[in-house]
Amino acid sequence: MADDTHIEEHLSTPIAGHYDVIVVGGGASGTVAAMAAARLGARTLVIERGGCFGGAATANLVAQWVAFFHDETRVVGGIPFELAERVQAAGGSDGFHRYVMGEAAGTPFGLRVLPFNPETLKVVLDDAVKQSGAEVLFHVGFSRALTNDGRITGVIVETVGGRKAYTAGTVIDASGDAAVCASAGVECHGEAVDARAERQPCTLSFRLSNVDVARFKAVPSAERRRLVLGGLERGELFWQSLSFVSTPAGTDAICLMSRITGIDALSERDASRAEQEGRRQIASIVPFLVREIPGFENAVLADIAERVGVRETRRIQGRYTLTEEDIMTERSFEDSVALGAGPMDRHEPDGTGITLYAPPSPFEIPLGALVPAGIEGLLVCGRTLSSTREAMAGARHMATSMAMGEAVGTLAAMATTTNRLPSAVKVAEVQSRLSQGKALFRRSQVETAIAA
Ligand SMILES: Cc1cc2nc3c(=O)[nH]c(=O)nc-3n(C[C@H](O)[C@H](O)[C@H](O)COP(=O)(O)OP(=O)(O)OC[C@H]3O[C@@H](n4cnc5c(N)ncnc54)[C@H](O)[C@@H]3O)c2cc1C
Structure with a gap:
């Protein structure tokens, strides 16, 4: 019932399309998720509120990819590494460099990064997504998740031409804010008003x-x-x-x-x-x-930059929650699907400093941290993975986010193109497919390089 605090709406929304996989957010993780799904034959749509792919890398002018390397060991391969090579080939980057973070704060921390011209990256990503076969809708904002009987069935979006619905077998939430998960009723952390004072700037x-x-x-x-x-x-x-x-x-x-x-x-x-x-x-x-x-x-x-860069908002409650202890004690996971490198970088919410420290080795990210609890057909990638705040600070970097994107895009395509729910796909099938694409997801895959 309408009162002076709420308006009740009765809407009839046109269904504008049906897809195997819908990715909400064309940022670091979502762009790669869409490419991975489309390359495996899934009819894939990306919905992006901005006018380009890349997310933080382009819209926020965060012009260097961190976490391809742990120290001198490369820990991310597959589609993200292909994109790193493509941006160099297009003249948008002169390759990986050693970079010292936190120098002016008196806490210097060296790491290997890929700086790039964000304008070149926009063009490279347009080409790469188009070649993958994924479709994109720019300037379209996610509005609401459609669910039925514990399963996500599609999304409502707001377009210049009004509100529309798109249905899908699997939806990937790559919004950075867990927008789809929150709308679908998935428990999320970091939303409480008193968490605001603690948020990274x-x-x-x-x-x-x-x-x-x-x-x-x-x-x-x-x-x-x-x-x-x-x-x-x-x-x-x-x-x-x-x-x-x-x-x-x-x-x-x-x-x-x-x-x-x-x-x-x-x-x-x-x-x-x-x-x-x-x-x-x-x-x-x-x-x-x-x-x-x-x-x-x-x-x-x-x-x-077109918009302010946000370091953290929501983190989902997944089937597993990655912790700082997992990272620092080098825990291995049977269902690992991506490798992170860190650093664990925490900007003080007050004060003017930054704390940086390195994980002892590349860390494994389990699929369970990318699968929201309590709902079928929905996956996440990027900085909203199921993690503690401390673990998120080490896993949110763009190369890691892209690696998560490749993992869930692969899973989503394997599920929908064989008429299965993502939960019915064995992780070994996903890992085997990731290996075929030269993705790295187990510490043991890079240990030889570490030992060398
Ligand atoms: C200031 C700053 C500096 C950083 N420095 C670095 C760095 O040097 N190197 C590094 O690797 N990482 C860095 N990071 C971290 C990194 O950029 C992010 O953690 C990473 O981009 C997360 O990837 P993502 O895919 O989750 O989100 P994003 O890359 O942010 O992508 C999310 C996408 O979803 C879209 N979206 C959101 N809501 C909606 C909606 N309702 N409808 C449609 N689309 C939507 C957004 O427009 C965006 O394109 C930095 C972050 C910030 C903020």
Whole structure:
């Protein structure tokens, strides 16, 4: 019944299509999930609220893939590694580099990353998804899960042309916010209002052109730290970071330097405040860089990310919950389908620092952490996997998210193209298919490289 707090709606929604697999979210994990499903012959649709694939990598200008490597050992293969090669072949990256995270915070941590030009990545992903046979609907927002008798049957979406329904045998929630799972009634963690104060901060990234990156790189790390601490003291900077990714030509710096705290990105009011606060911070950071930092003297603000980058919101309750202890004690799982590398990176919710530490070895991610409890036909990938907050901090990196995407896309296709529920597909079948595609999912697969 309608009252002054609620409006009751009676809707008749047209069914716009039927698919084997629907992927909600065309970000790091969802793009790869869709490619994996479509390559195995599943009729696949990706629904993405933005205008391009890539998610954080493109829309948030987070322009480097982390976690392909644990130290010097590569732990992610398959489709994600193919995409890494394709972006290099397209001239969008000059390959994997050693990068020092947390240097300006006085907690330097070296890791091997793949920096790229996000604009090139957009084009590479368009081609790769098209060639896989998956269809995409951009500028379409997921609205509601359709369920029947404990099983997901499709999704309601909002399009420019209004509300529509799409049905599917399997739905993959790659939204980063567990939007489908929450709507389907799956228990989710991290939603409580008091969890907001604990959330890792958001960052609005920006791109500067006309930077002399080589000149900046020659600045000794102690001097960089001194400059950053000065900026912080004067209120011109917002955390201990001079974090940026340079494009292959060495002329642009894509900066991750804003730090927006106390945001619940599941609240439209907080999310709006985050965008405006991010731009306010950027308006302070840019003059600081131009005035103080060697190599930035002639820098010009070329772009601000389309949307603020959100590090965490919901985590689902899955059939298994990955913990920090699993990662740090090198636990093996029979149903492992992806390998993570870390680092475990926790941005302090208050303060201006970041804590970084390495898992002792590549860690296994079990399929059970990607299967929501209590519902059939629904799978997840990416940063909303079933995990503790600490484990999520180590598993959320984009190469790991993409590896999870390949695993659930493979499972979804194997289920729907043989008229089975995902739970009826044996994990050994999925692992065998992943191996055929050169995906890596067991520590033992990379141990030889570690020992060498
Ligand atoms: C500021 C910041 C810095 C980071 N730095 C790094 C780094 O240097 N390297 C690294 O590897 N990782 C980094 N990460 C982590 C990494 O980017 C994410 O954890 C990773 O992208 C998660 O992948 P995902 O597929 O779960 O989500 P995303 O890549 O965020 O993709 C989710 C997609 O779902 C779409 N979507 C969401 N809701 C809806 C809806 N209702 N309808 C339709 N579409 C929807 C979104 O538009 C988006 O495209 C960083 C993250 C942030 C925020």
